[in-house]
Amino acid sequence: MAIKKDGDFVTFTQFIQDEQKKYPGVSGRFSWMMSGVALATRMIGSYIRRAGLIDVWGEHGTTNVQGEVVKKLDIMANDALKRTLGYRGNVGIIASEEDNEPRVLQEVDEEDSYIVMFDPLDGSSNIDVNVSVGTIFTVFKNPPAVVGAEQSVLQPGAKQVAAGYVLYGSSTVLVYTAGSGTHMFTLDPQFGTYLLTRENIQMPKHAPQYSVNEAYSHTFPEGYRRYLDWVKLQDSPIYSSRYVGSLVADFHRILIKGGVYMYPPTSNDPQGKLRLMYECNPLAFIAEQAGGLATAGDQRIMDIKPTDVHERVPFIIGSQTNVEEVLRYAAPKQTAGV
Numbered sequence: 387m388a389i390k391k392d393g394d395f396v397t398f399t400q401f402i403q404d405e406q407k408k409y410p411g412v413s414g415r416f417s418w419m420m421s422g423v424a425l426a427t428r429m430i431g432s433y434i435r436r437a438g439l440i441d442v443w444g445e446h447g448t449t450n451v452q453g454e455v456v457k458k459l460d461i462m463a464n465d466a467l468k469r470t471l472g473y474r475g476n477v478g479i480i481a482s483e484e485d486n487e488p489r490v491l492q493e494v495d496e497e498d499s500y501i502v503m504f505d506p507l508d509g510s511s512n513i514d515v516n517v518s519v520g521t522i523f524t525v526f527k528n529p530p531a532v533v534g535a536e537q538s539v540l541q542p543g544a545k546q547v548a549a550g551y552v553l554y555g556s557s558t559v560l561v562y563t564a565g566s567g568t569h570m571f572t573l574d575p576q577f578g579t580y581l582l583t584r585e586n587i588q589m590p591k592h593a594p595q596y597s598v599n600e601a602y603s604h605t606f607p608e609g610y611r612r613y614l615d616w617v618k619l620q621d622s623p624i625y626s627s628r629y630v631g632s633l634v635a636d637f638h639r640i641l642i643k644g645g646v647y648m649y650p651p652t653s654n655d656p657q658g659k660l661r662l663m664y665e666c667n668p669l670a671f672i673a674e675q676a677g678g679l680a681t682a683g684d685q686r687i688m689d690i691k692p693t694d695v696h697e698r699v700p701f702i703i704g705s706q707t708n709v710e711e712v713l714r715y716a717a718p719k720q721t722a723g724v
């Protein structure tokens with residue numbers, strides 16, 4: 387249900403403006419920038435809702451810097467975000483899964499300048515088959531003293547000022563944090579705006595459910611294979627498994643119901659498949675703000691010092707006790723303090 391405050395629904399922009407009032411001297415341009423992200427995701431959502439009626443299915447005919455076949459919707463989503471953020475006036479630098487390099491959008495005064503990085507369309511392999519997909523974004527402050535777009539973006543996840551994702555599922559939801567809890571907004575198709583529906587989400591401490599692509603498990607490091615053997619022997623409770631193949635959809639289920647998602651190193655992707663800057667860091671911020679954990683197995687995701695905007699890392703995220711169960715096997719030395 388949409389949450390009412392003083393008898394009124396709370397829109398995403400209003401919520402951010404109220405949240406920003408806690409920080410002295412904030413210009414309000416932050417919420418203007420965030421409304422740009424919200425606008426782009428409404429555009430992307432309208433493309434997805436009309437898939438099959440309009441030409442969004444299939445390949446774009448190019449490959450991205452990661453060697454992946456790019457889908458038409460990857461590019462449409464990327465363009466929508468670049469266009470709306472371009473008009474916001476306080477986004478200095480952007481970086482995207484679909485662009486080789488981070489790009490200086492405009493010179494803005496340092497005080498109020500942000501970096502926005504995003505995975506414009508997450509779960510690309512599910513686009514043509516009508517399975518939920520998403521958009522993931524993260525926001526950093528633009529460091530003073532210009533050091534060049536490439537260097538400016540290479541900040542550890544702990545420096546994020548905000549992060550979020552949109553899940554284009556049975557309903558369209560936007561999950562967001564700016565460091566004071568994790569909150570969810572649902573797009574009201576009638577009003578065409580995101581309304582607050584869950585505030586201060588707390589991830590369950592444990593749930594008997596894991597999410598991993600087991601087709602590759604024979605190539606996982608031994609620890610992860612031992613965890614999968616252990617989890618299948620549990621009978622009270624018995625664990626079940628779920629895997630959609632869209633990171634945002636698999637993570638959202640865990641945020642609400644608990645459990646653990648992992649994408650270990652594989653023979654195909656010895657560093658792991660998922661990208662630190664615009665997939666793992668934003669979800670880690672959201673998970674931690676909801677009482678969960680996120681690790682690369684040997685260190686907390688948000689402590690990793692990035693070296694490349696498209697770098698990949700092993701990824702374990704979810705409920706506190708579930709993640710600790712995985713780490714007992716996958717990274718024994720890592721249990722305390724993740």
Ligand SMILES: O=P(O)(O)OC[C@H]1O[C@](O)(COP(=O)(O)O)[C@@H](O)[C@@H]1O
Nearest residue numbers: 505507508509510511599631632633
């Ligand atoms: O098919 P696999 O190897 O299980 O990988 C699925 C994973 O890859 C991704 O599709 C990668 O993200 P993109 O679709 O944004 O490239 C994740 O959403 C998903 O969790």
Ligand SMILES: [Mg+2]
Nearest residue numbers: 505508509665
């Ligand atoms: Mg992705």
Ligand SMILES: [Mg+2]
Nearest residue numbers: 483505507508
């Ligand atoms: Mg993507």
